[in-house]
Amino acid sequence: MPAAPASPSLLLRLLLSAALALVVSLALVGLAVDRGFRSASAGALEERLASTVFLLLSTLDVAADGQPLVSEGLAEPRLEQPGSGLYAGVLTESGEWQSASLTGVLEPPRPFRVGRGQERFVGPESDARFFLYALGLGWEQPDGQIVEMTLWAGEDPERYRDQIRAFRADLWRWLGLAALLLIIVQSLILLLSLRPLRRVAHEIGEIEGGERERLSGRYPRELQPLTANLNALLLSERDNASHYRQALSDLAHALKTPLAVMKARLESGESVTAEATADELARMERLIRRQLERAARSTRRTLNQPVAVLPVLERLAESLRRLYRDADVVIEVDGDEQVRVRADERDLMELCGNLLDNAAKYGRGRVLAEVRTGPAGARESGVEIRVEDNGPGLDANTFARLLERGARGDEQAEGQGLGLAIARQLVEAYGGQIDCEASATLGGAAIVARFPPR
Template identity: 30%
Template structure:
């Protein structure tokens, strides 16, 4: 498995988490089992203490007397691991079991009568001490400490066996869980592999878009990728068409120029007209090719700020004309649009309004709640108090090279570019008469 793959990273992460969990579980269970084993041993030693108490007798002289044979056979076997001692308080041992021959007795701590004390002595043995006050038939009291010890190896062996069994089970469960995790990851990441395969199919030309049945979380990604793919294809197609149109459009002017050069008399006016025509064609094609079109995944721009910048520029360009600008817009208005496209749209429309108006231009921005047109969330409305354009000529001025007034400067391509960019953005351009100013009104709807 590739170490850079997402599946490998998730599987390793899950393995580390499982291993850490099992280690902590093993530590906790081992400690719990050890404490349980020690508690069980303490109870067993307490039973042995009671057994010694039942077997012991106090003589008339106040001495402890023990039988030769005890109920527990391990007390009779030297080195059996179970030992017993009896010693008076503040005195040496007076009795020890045969199993404790040659061993040092465990020192009894300070304790109250009737109290049990369970501890691990300096020889590594678990010892239970019990202090008792014994009174003989003469009423004489003697204080004794009964001590029973068990080698710690007994508990250690139990814990080791438990650790071995626990480790085996945890290892088996860990391997099973890792296998399950691997299968779950393969199932969980299968939608990503599906979308990768579909992208590879698009790259090979077998598909045009991501059309698979994707999980909910990936539908937005698939939609954005489809938008990007469609946008790039539209750009490529537009570039190809632009080059083809440019080549085709230049044929006629070039042919005329060639004919003029080959003729005996060079007509300067013809050359000038054809050069102007070629300049017009090149400018239009370049502007059309530069239109970005719809790309919602590239981000947003502030349309309100863009209008402010355009108005400031128009005041400088038309400084010789006393234009009154009426602006109605919010302080901020974010839209999905390339900045260059927006400036191309709004700049051309406002510039035309400034050229045609008498003295007043009105610019408005409306939001989704103020728009009657369904499917749009932004409306840019530009009005002027000029003569306006006849309704039957509106479609003509959106064509390349057609101007509303042949006496004005320009190549007649501004409105054509505006219309094409709006169309690429999925919007709508409408023109009619302004009800408030009486001149032309242009409305730009964008989704």
């Protein structure tokens, strides 16, 4: 099967994503700043032209015939310089006045008239040849006659455009430098942030090479669930391999006797009937099945889906109530419906079934099953399944003996002495442990199956 093509590294993906987001963000910022600067510059231009108009108004006079008169020596020297780019003028019905700066200008501004008390500004948003500001006034003559006039000021747009171009060049230069600096800083941050992942990959390589058995570095909180699950999986695989090797060894040892019997019969020349051969084969088949079941039970399970414990206990309790109806056994179940254990549901059913059945069988009519977690929740504190009875109780030595296969606490009761042994195998397969305590509630034994945090 051809190898899958290598995908881009996580670092490269993060760098490209961060760089793209950064460039887009700075571009939007640059556009917003540019727009704000152009708007502010247009406002400043209007104020500057309006100031020129009012400066012109301060030196204005009107002749008796309505001709506008402006005294020489204006406070704005650019109005006296031909072709300076700043122009001004006064329009009346009898004539007009223009600043000396219009001298020699081939395409002078085309001022417009506005009504008395009105003003008009033609700025950068228009396609006009010049930026213009006009103000309409009524000038009262000594004889009471009102002379309508328009004062205007204009400016060549090149000055404004040069200012905008210079600002944009500086803006994008600094934004580009800022983007480069931020990308470098972001790269360093990503390199430092991804160091734990590179360390995980390095340690996994050492595990593959046989140089270490587990991940042992100190990792950030976000990676601890990953490393803990990987260590659990590694431990599970080692345990499973060990159990299967032991099972194969036990199977080989168990098959030696029937094979030796069959070999001896064949070598002795004794006639072997089909029935005898079938018996030996059936015996070997039972041995093989038993060893495989034992190996399957002893393997450690990982990465199972969480299973709610309380519904399992309630279903089993209902079945046992019907089974022990004539014995008048009271079985109570208590706990939180949200408590879950990462285990195979069939294993959980068998574990709880063995514990409940033992309590009902060897107790004195009362059984209490509970599922508990610590205050922080199952992931941090683990899960406890407690099955208590009101029987005579168990001491430590008796309980340790009952955990062995075939050991029985009551030789008169039915059974093969496998219940607690199977329960221990199931709990230990998930990294837990099984203990016996005195029941503070019922006074008998309390068998506690503890599952580790997951």
